[in-house]
């Protein structure tokens with residue numbers, strides 16, 4: 001099978017400069033040859049250029065920031081991811097901020113309507129137009145994909161392709177009040193850091209899969225926000241939250257998902273190489289590459 005790398009230098013879903021450089025650093029760290037060494041064919045036709053997406057006038061809609069930019073970029077990336085998936089390739093989307101998940105999930109779910117989504121993150125990214133406090137759209141992609149909350153014309157292209165029973169979270173520890181309510185109201189399965197502590201990561205991954213993929217017969221889309229990891233492990237990211245996953249816990253999730261043989265799409269999001277000293281940036285990029293390798297078949301033995 002071929003991996004199609006979708007490099008998305010995009011930062012419009014959040015305010016910090018630098019996350020658009022994440023994909024460049026991940027590729028420059030040698031990710032492509034690392035994947036080829038694992039036996040994959042890798043197709044990469046250069047990072048996407050979003051400058052052409054004119055947004056001369058993009059005032060907030062309500063408090064949503066850069067709404068037209070985020071919408072247009074995600075709509076174009078959704079086509080790309082969808083095309084790769086339809087071609088039988090495995091789209092590997094390198095972010096870029098997590099608003100891009102509107103694109104990746106749209107692309108995957110349009111090809112694999114029964115796919116389940118494993119969302120590894122400190123945050124739920126499920127704020128609606130009504131519940132967001134920041135207006136940063138990287139905190140909202142899941143609500144758009146579920147089709148919940150007040151509709152925004154600009155995002156009318158986003159189809160509610162994700163069903164709550166096909167979504168599960170691992171690593172949550174920083175939710176807004178509105179998000180806690182939304183998770184409960186929609187009966188969405190979530191394994192926070194409390195459950196990771198209580199049961200251990202092995203049991204948590206098993207329970208997460210049991211929740212959304214009980215017969216292990218559904219395709220899996222893994223959306224991994226590096227801020228799920230403890231900041232000591234992945235420091236160079238825009239919204240770090242202490243008390244996160246260890247290096248091994250993060251890798252175990254990826255290894256276990258690879259073992260299912262069901263992975264059809266992978267996102268590695270929120271690496272921001274501008275936010276730390278060069279050693280911390282190098283460390284964060286290296287962890288990103290390592291997680292991707294683990295999700296795509298690298299084993300310890």
Ligand SMILES: N[C@@H](CC/C=C/[B-](O)(O)O)C(=O)O
Pocket residue numbers: 097098099121122123124125127132133134135136138139140174175176225227239270
């Ligand atoms: N919940 C906060 C934080 C959002 C974090 C997004 B991230 O998971 O993509 O880092 C917000 O809505 O602004």
Ligand SMILES: [Mn+2]
Pocket residue numbers: 014097098138238239270
């Ligand atoms: Mn973020």
Ligand SMILES: [Mn+2]
Pocket residue numbers: 098121123125138225270
């Ligand atoms: Mn996220």
Ligand SMILES: [Mn+2]
Pocket residue numbers: 121122123225227228239
């Ligand atoms: Mn996050």
